[in-house]
Amino acid sequence: MLPIFSHILFVLALSPLLLGVIGKTKAFFAGRWGPPLLQPWYDIAKLFRKGVVYSTTTSWVFKLTPVVVMATALASCIFVPWGSIAPPVYFWGDALLFIYLYGLMRFFLIIGALDTGSSFEGMGASREAAFSCLSEIVLFMDFILLVMVSKSLVLCNMLNTGFFSSWLSMGPVLVLVAVSFFLVMLVENSRIPIDDPNTHLELTMIHEVMVLDHSGYDLGLILWGSYIKLFVLGSVLVSLFVPAHLSPLTGVTFFLCGMGVLGITIGVVESVMARLRLNRVPHLLIGAFVLATLGFIVILLKGA
Amino acid sequence: MSFERFYVHNGQAWALAQVPVLDEVSFRREILESCAAAGRLVSLFAHGPKDKNICIYAVVGMDHEGRLSVFSMQVPAGKTGFESLTPVLPQAHLFEREIAEQSGLQPQGHPWPKPVRRHQNYSFYQIHSEEVHEVAVGPVHAGIIEPGHFRFQCHGEEVLNLEIQLGYQHRGIEKMMEEISLERAVLVAESVAGDTVIGHTSAFCSNIEALSDTQVPLQAEMIRAMALELERLANHVGDLGALSTDIGFLPVSAYYGRLRGEFLNLSMELCGSRFGRSLCRPGGVLFSLDEGMIDDFRRRLLKAKKDFTDVAELFFSTPSVLSRLESTGRISRQAVEQLGLVGLTARACGHERDVRTDYASGMFRFHHIPVSTASSGDVYARALVRRLEAQRSIEFLLEALQQIPSGELLNKPSRLKPDSMALSMAEGWRGEIAHVAITDSQSRICRYKIKDPSFNNWMALSLAVRGGQISDFPLCNKSFNLSYAGHDL
Incomplete structure (x- = not known):
C-alpha cells in the first residue's frame, strides 16, 4: 500500500506546480510578473475552504461527478513511472485501463454537465464529446505504436523505452508519437490552441463551461483532478525521453526537469499562437492522427 | 414637391419656424426620395410639447454633399399612428420603434414593433424544432461589462438567429x-x-x-x-x-x-x-x-x-x-x-x-x-x-x-x-x-x-453572427464593441 500512497502524494503535491510553470511562462511572454508559482495551490486551498451550492435541478449525478473525476485521475497516476521510480501497480493490459479511466472521467463530466440542464453546459458537453471521439483514436494509435516498439502492453514497459537503445533504432517513430501525443495532450487538457482556460466567454469554452455550476470543494476536486490529468499525461510524454537504468535520484531529477521543460513548452505554445476557430479543432486532431499513422507505416516497413 | 428644402450644417442653430412642416404623405415621400438619392436618416424623433400636437422631425444627411436636410410633420390631434416607413426603408426601424415608445404614436405596418428600452413580457422570436436549441446570455455577464440580453437560436454550433434585448441601462x-x-x-x-x-x-x-x-x-x-x-x-x-x-x-x-x-x-x-x-x-x-x-x-x-x-x-x-x-x-x-x-x-x-x-x-x-x-x-x-x-x-x-x-x-x-x-x-x-x-x-x-452610433449599429451584430458559429459570437461582439449605455440613454 505504501508505494501507492507515496505515488499518489507525489502527484497531488506536484501537479499544481506544472500549472504554475505554465502561468509563469505565459506571464513572461506578456511582459508581466504573473501569479506566483504556487498560485494553483492557493486556488485549491481557497476552494476547499468554501461551501458548495447546488442548483435545484441537479441530481446525484452532479454531486458524484467531482468525486469520480478526482478518483479516476488518482487511479490513472499509479500506472505511470516517475523517472526511475517504477509504478506501484502494473499488469498486462493496464495501458487500456489507463485510457479508459480518462474515458470514465470524461463520461461523468459530460453527464454531470447535462444534469444541470443549462444550455451553456449542454454546448460544452457536446463539444467535449465530439472532440474526444477524435482524440481517443489518436491516443490509441500512439499507444499501439508504443506497444509495437516495446512489445509489451504494460504501460511502464511501453514508456521505459530505454533512451539509447530504442531511440537509435526507432527514433523517427518515437518523434512522431511524441508530437502527436503532445497535440492530444493539449486537446485533452483544454489548452490553447484548442480551448482557452483563462477565458470568461462561456460561448467559446469547452472544458470550463462544463464545470460552470460546480462550486467550493467540488470545483476544487475537479480543478485538482484536471491538474493531475495534465501532469500524468505529461509524465507519459516525458517518460519517453527519460533514459533507462538511471540511479533513482538522477532518474527523478531528470524526470522533474523534463516536466519543467514540458510546462515551459506548453506556455510558449500558448503565448505564440492564437486559439483555433472551434470548427478547426478536428483538423488539428486529424493532423495528429496522420502523424501517428505515418509512424505506423514506418514500423511496418522497418519491421519492429 | 411643393416646398423648399431646408438645409443646415453640422453645429448650426436655426429658428424652429424655418423648418418645413409637411403633411404625412409628403413627409413620407420626402424621406423616401432623399434616402433613395444617397441620403441617410441621421435622426427621426417625435417632439410633443405639452399644449401642442406631436411633431415628428426628420434629419436626413447627404453624406457626399455635407448637407443635412431638416423637415417635420405635424401629427393631427387624435391620431394615434402613422404609416411605417420600415417596410420600404429598413434603416427607419429602430427610430420608429423609439417614436412609438417615447410618444405613443404607433408605426402602422411596422414588421417588428418591439419596444426599444422598456420591455415587459416580451416573447422572443423562437424556432420550434427538435433540433434547434436556444441559448440565453445575460443580462448579467461573466465579465465586467454592461448588461444586455442575447437570445440565440442555434442548430448545433450554427447560429440561426440572434435577438438582442437592451434597455437595462435606461436612465432617462x-x-x-x-x-x-x-x-x-x-x-x-x-x-x-x-x-x-x-x-x-x-x-x-x-x-x-x-x-x-x-x-x-x-x-x-x-x-x-x-x-x-x-x-x-x-x-x-x-x-x-x-x-x-x-x-x-x-x-x-x-x-x-x-x-x-x-x-x-x-x-x-x-x-x-x-x-x-x-x-x-x-x-x-x-x-x-x-x-x-x-x-x-x-x-x-x-x-x-x-x-x-x-x-x-x-x-x-x-x-x-x-x-x-x-x-x-x-x-x-x-x-x-x-x-x-x-x-x-x-x-x-x-x-x-x-x-x-x-x-x-x-x-x-x-x-x-x-x-x-x-x-x-x-x-x-x-x-x-x-x-x-x-x-x-x-x-x-x-x-x-x-x-x-x-x-x-x-x-x-x-x-x-x-x-x-x-x-x-x-x-x-x-x-x-x-x-x-x-x-x-x-x-x-x-x-x-x-x-449614439450604437443605436444604428446593434442590428449589425445580429446580422454578423447569423449563419456563423456561436463560439465566434464573443469575437464578433468585441469587433463592434457597441455601447449599451449609449443605446439605452
Whole structure:
C-alpha cells in the first residue's frame, strides 16, 4: 500500500506546480510578473475552504461527478513511472485501463454537465464529446505504436523505452508519437490552441463551461483532478525521453526537469499562437492522427 | 414637391419656424426620395410639447454633399399612428420603434414593433424544432461589462438567429436634459456613454454654443479635436487588445493594454481625467497645454507610435490571428446601406462615412484626417480600420501639437435663443454621434435628442453572427464593441 500512497502524494503535491510553470511562462511572454508559482495551490486551498451550492435541478449525478473525476485521475497516476521510480501497480493490459479511466472521467463530466440542464453546459458537453471521439483514436494509435516498439502492453514497459537503445533504432517513430501525443495532450487538457482556460466567454469554452455550476470543494476536486490529468499525461510524454537504468535520484531529477521543460513548452505554445476557430479543432486532431499513422507505416516497413 | 428644402450644417442653430412642416404623405415621400438619392436618416424623433400636437422631425444627411436636410410633420390631434416607413426603408426601424415608445404614436405596418428600452413580457422570436436549441446570455455577464440580453437560436454550433434585448441601462437622459440646468446638463452629457465622454460632450457643447451664438476660441477647438482623437486612440487600441484576449493571443493583448494606458494617461495630463471628463464646457474647454507639456506629449506620443506600430505589425502578421479574424462575422455592403450603419462598422465595409470629413466642424474644417476604410466587412476589416485610424490619429496629434493656437480658452455662453433648434454631430470612436436640441419660448431646452452610433449599429451584430458559429459570437461582439449605455440613454 505504501508505494501507492507515496505515488499518489507525489502527484497531488506536484501537479499544481506544472500549472504554475505554465502561468509563469505565459506571464513572461506578456511582459508581466504573473501569479506566483504556487498560485494553483492557493486556488485549491481557497476552494476547499468554501461551501458548495447546488442548483435545484441537479441530481446525484452532479454531486458524484467531482468525486469520480478526482478518483479516476488518482487511479490513472499509479500506472505511470516517475523517472526511475517504477509504478506501484502494473499488469498486462493496464495501458487500456489507463485510457479508459480518462474515458470514465470524461463520461461523468459530460453527464454531470447535462444534469444541470443549462444550455451553456449542454454546448460544452457536446463539444467535449465530439472532440474526444477524435482524440481517443489518436491516443490509441500512439499507444499501439508504443506497444509495437516495446512489445509489451504494460504501460511502464511501453514508456521505459530505454533512451539509447530504442531511440537509435526507432527514433523517427518515437518523434512522431511524441508530437502527436503532445497535440492530444493539449486537446485533452483544454489548452490553447484548442480551448482557452483563462477565458470568461462561456460561448467559446469547452472544458470550463462544463464545470460552470460546480462550486467550493467540488470545483476544487475537479480543478485538482484536471491538474493531475495534465501532469500524468505529461509524465507519459516525458517518460519517453527519460533514459533507462538511471540511479533513482538522477532518474527523478531528470524526470522533474523534463516536466519543467514540458510546462515551459506548453506556455510558449500558448503565448505564440492564437486559439483555433472551434470548427478547426478536428483538423488539428486529424493532423495528429496522420502523424501517428505515418509512424505506423514506418514500423511496418522497418519491421519492429 | 411643393416646398423648399431646408438645409443646415453640422453645429448650426436655426429658428424652429424655418423648418418645413409637411403633411404625412409628403413627409413620407420626402424621406423616401432623399434616402433613395444617397441620403441617410441621421435622426427621426417625435417632439410633443405639452399644449401642442406631436411633431415628428426628420434629419436626413447627404453624406457626399455635407448637407443635412431638416423637415417635420405635424401629427393631427387624435391620431394615434402613422404609416411605417420600415417596410420600404429598413434603416427607419429602430427610430420608429423609439417614436412609438417615447410618444405613443404607433408605426402602422411596422414588421417588428418591439419596444426599444422598456420591455415587459416580451416573447422572443423562437424556432420550434427538435433540433434547434436556444441559448440565453445575460443580462448579467461573466465579465465586467454592461448588461444586455442575447437570445440565440442555434442548430448545433450554427447560429440561426440572434435577438438582442437592451434597455437595462435606461436612465432617462433625454428627459433629464429638459429638466436640469445647463451646468448640470453638461455633466449628464459626459455620462451618456462612459467611454465616449469627449464625443458626446463636444456635441452637446456645440449645440449650446450654436443656440447662444457663442464663438468658440480657436485654441478650444484644437484641444477638443485633440481630446477626441486621444479618446479614439485609447479605445481603438483597447479594442485591439480585447480582440487579442478573445482569441487567446495573450502577449499582444497585454501590450495593447499597456498602450491604452499610455493614451488614457495623456488625457489625464490634459484634463485630470483619464476618460476626458471636465474638459469640454459650453463655450470652450477648461484646460490647455503649456510649452513643457507639449514637449512631453510629443515625446510620449512618438514612443507610443513606435510601440503601436511594432505590436500591430506582430498582431496583423501572425497566421493564427489572421485565420481567426478573417471571414468571421461578415456583414455586406448592402446591409450597411439598408440599415444605415455608421462609423467604423460602415468603413470596414468600404463606405467612406466619417463625420470629420463629411460634416466637418471645429478644427476638422482645417485639418483633414484621411478616411480609413477596408473592404471585407469582417472582424479582420474592423480590426484593420481601427489600426489605420489609430495611426492617423497619432499623426494628427503630432501635427496638432505644433499648431495649438494661443488666446482664450472659454467664452461664456449667453442666454439660449427661444424657439430654436440646433444639430451637432461628432465622429466618436464608434461612429456618428448626433445631438438635436430644441428650445421653447422661454429659452429652455424642451427636447434633447441623442443618437449614439450604437443605436444604428446593434442590428449589425445580429446580422454578423447569423449563419456563423456561436463560439465566434464573443469575437464578433468585441469587433463592434457597441455601447449599451449609449443605446439605452
